Amino acid sequence: MIIRDHYLSSACQVASPNYDDRPDPDDVSLLVIHCISLPPEQFAGDYIDQLFCNCLDPNAHPYFQDIHQLKVSAHLLIRRDGSIRQYVPFNRRAWHAGVSKYQGRERCNDFSIGIELEGGISVAYTDVQYRRLADVCRTLLANYPTLSSQRIVGHSDIAPGRKTDPGPFFDWSRFHELLNSNPESPAG
Numbered sequence: 800m801i802i803r804d805h806y807l808s809s810a811c812q813v814a815s816p817n818y819d820d821r822p823d824p825d826d827v828s829l830l831v832i833h834c835i836s837l838p839p840e841q842f843a844g845d846y847i848d849q850l851f852c853n854c855l856d857p858n859a860h861p862y863f864q865d866i867h868q869l870k871v872s873a874h875l876l877i878r879r880d881g882s883i884r885q886y887v888p889f890n891r892r893a894w895h896a897g898v899s900k901y902q903g904r905e906r907c908n909d910f911s912i913g914i915e916l917e918g919g920i921s922v923a924y925t926d927v928q929y930r931r932l933a934d935v936c937r938t939l940l941a942n943y944p945t946l947s948s949q950r951i952v953g954h955s956d957i958a959p960g961r962k963t964d965p966g967p968f969f970d971w972s973r974f975h976e977l978l979n980s981n982p983e984s985p986a987g
């Protein structure tokens with residue numbers, strides 16, 4: 800897994816318009832883990848791509864009527880099967896965290912990379928999602944020296960009371976064990 804010019808080579812690139820410049824492009828110092836599924840807790844279709852690209856059909860599902868006008872994105876999505884989609888290059892500011900604060904510093908979008916896991920807060924994540932997430936984070940840590948394994952948080956950690964993802968089913972100790980284990984072979 801390699802990063803070239805702020806794009807992850809193994810990701811399918813889907814360009815979202817929902818990004819802008821970081822105030823300090825060299826400050827990429829936080830990883831934020833999220834979950835998303837559209838409709839909630841259903842794992843089929845391309846609705847997440849459509850939401851992040853501002854083309855979600857509000858009539859496709861009742862839930863979409865409330866969200867289709869949101870201007871949101873993330874850098875990455877890891878789907879249930881482990882496939883990865885990238886919407887925003889890592890040096891740009893994706894719009895994933897909203898009102899947020901990390902160690903007293905507000906507007907976490909300014910300095911973070913947002914990674915969505917396809918999932919819900921009451922559903923277990925898949926084995927391959929953990930492995931892919933660990934691979935992705937290890938690659939990001941190697942490419943952005945201002946990141947560290949101590950600076951990986953859930954959305955709920957930086958927006959408490961407002962956000963609950965990635966939720967109680969996300970196993971942080973399992974994730975950190977994988978993150979610290981030997982990397983998979985480059986072909987893996």
Ligand SMILES: [Zn+2]
Pocket residue numbers: 832833834895954962964
């Ligand atoms: Zn979130």
